[in-house]
Amino acid sequence: MRFLPRHLRTTALAALSCALFLTFPASPAFAHDALKRSSPAKNAELSSLKEVELEYSAGVKFPFVVLHDTAGKEVALGKPELDGPLVAAEVPQPLAPGAYVIAWRVVSSDGHPIEGEIPFSVKGSSPAPSPTGGAVDVATLAAEPSAAAGEAQAAAPGVPAWIWGGLAVLVVVGAFVLLRTGRRRPDRGEADAD
Incomplete structure (x- = not known):
């Protein structure tokens, strides 16, 4: 990840952390009684x-x-x-x-x-x-x-809908960030600096 700019590394790490958080089910402390x-x-x-x-x-x-x-x-x-x-x-x-x-x-x-x-x-x-x-x-x-x-x-218990929704939002945001940063070419950054 050293080849990525710092802000992109931070964004990627935040997206990965959110994805891991949403992937694992809630512990019993956060679940309703049954x-x-x-x-x-x-x-x-x-x-x-x-x-x-x-x-x-x-x-x-x-x-x-x-x-x-x-x-x-x-x-x-x-x-x-x-x-x-x-x-x-x-x-x-x-x-x-x-x-x-x-x-x-x-x-x-x-x-x-x-x-x-x-x-x-x-x-x-x-x-x-x-x-x-x-x-x-x-x-x-x-x-x-x-x-x-x-x-x-x-309505059997399974993965809650909010987890799937959160994962979908993360995928869309991640795709947007990658597409946006992928469009920037290294030669454009040098041209803007001149």
């Missing part, structure tokens, strides 16, 4: 449910937990109780056989809200009544995944 465990587990088949338990990777605040059946009707839950990383909400009445989705939202220990959904089903020997009044096979309801749960799975 759901470690839930009861019921995702896609579990239960015979009954008395309490919803959600355990996070760190202490959370302002828990919000809602239970819906496949028709979107909300099922009453007790007030969510918070104990550090653990959130628990009582299910006061027995659940009818069928498919359900737990929707949760908490404020992460870093102050950012996080949310998710947990589909599960309750087994039963009799068919569950449908919203139209007829009987629906419980196996059919349990087999139908929630559209919202599918969207939550589609």
Whole structure:
């Protein structure tokens, strides 16, 4: 790099440093908390449910937990109780056989809200009544995944978009700097000096 002018070396080193910073994922200290465990587990088949338990990777605040059946009707839950990383909400009445989705939202220990959904089903020997009044096979309801749960799975963790955006900006700026400095010929600098 000795053959490059000093300002170009400085620019190249700054661009390289930024590229390295953006290439490596954030350490856990900079990442949002995550759901470690839930009861019921995702896609579990239960015979009954008395309490919803959600355990996070760190202490959370302002828990919000809602239970819906496949028709979107909300099922009453007790007030969510918070104990550090653990959130628990009582299910006061027995659940009818069928498919359900737990929707949760908490404020992460870093102050950012996080949310998710947990589909599960309750087994039963009799068919569950449908919203139209007829009987629906419980196996059919349990087999139908929630559209919202599918969207939550589609947003799997990976490289955040801001990292790709930052790399794209660095590539454009680097290309601009190289093209601009590449157009300057050594003989032009001597001609300007005269």
